[in-house]
Amino acid sequence: MRHLYTLTLSGLAAAVIGSTAFAQDATNPAVSARQSLMGLYAFNLGQLGAIAKGELEYDANTAAAAAGNLAALAKLDQTALWPEGTSSETTEGTRALPVIWSDMDGFHAKADDLAEAATAMEGAAGTDLASLQGAMKDLGAACGACHKEYRQPDD
Incomplete structure (x- = not known):
């Protein structure tokens, strides 16, 4: 489990560094980091959803x-990713x-x-x-509830 946690954090760090390096403008590093985190959520959730x-x-x-990756990501302290x-x-x-x-x-409650x-x-x-299929309902609902209230819809 410790290896999985370390691997997850390493992947997040690489995603943050990579996304920052390729940014086309002077994007706030916190925004880049949270978008990378959301990408990691989506990747792992996508695997579970496909299964x-x-x-x-x-x-x-x-x-x-x-x-395990999703659980580790959800436990990260994201405070610094959401600056005013x-x-x-x-x-x-x-x-x-x-x-x-x-x-x-309310945002923290959804997290x-x-x-x-x-x-x-x-x-x-x-x-x-x-068991996986049974747990997907609550997981999808948790993601969707936050997106519905706190994320701008697709154009």
Whole structure:
């Protein structure tokens, strides 16, 4: 488990460094870091979703790794990734709505819901396909609830 956590943090660091190096403008490093974090969430959730839908064959090791990554990511202290003044209204290339900063308690509550759902998925994913599928409902709901309230929709 320690190896998985270290691997996850190393991947996040590489993503942050890589995304910062390729940025076309002077993007706030916190915005780059949080977008990298969201990309890692999406990658691991995408694997679990594909397995749950039968698009990928169920493999306990793959499922457990993706779920473990999500749980580790959800437990990271993200405070520094959300500085005041980095909403979609003030910062190009972000979809973070200004309501995040006027409702920080609600935002943190949604992050806690995600951490709880990711931890439940971590316990279920490597067990069997039915357990993974059962945990997907709460995990998807936690992601969706935050996006609905705090993320600008696709154009």
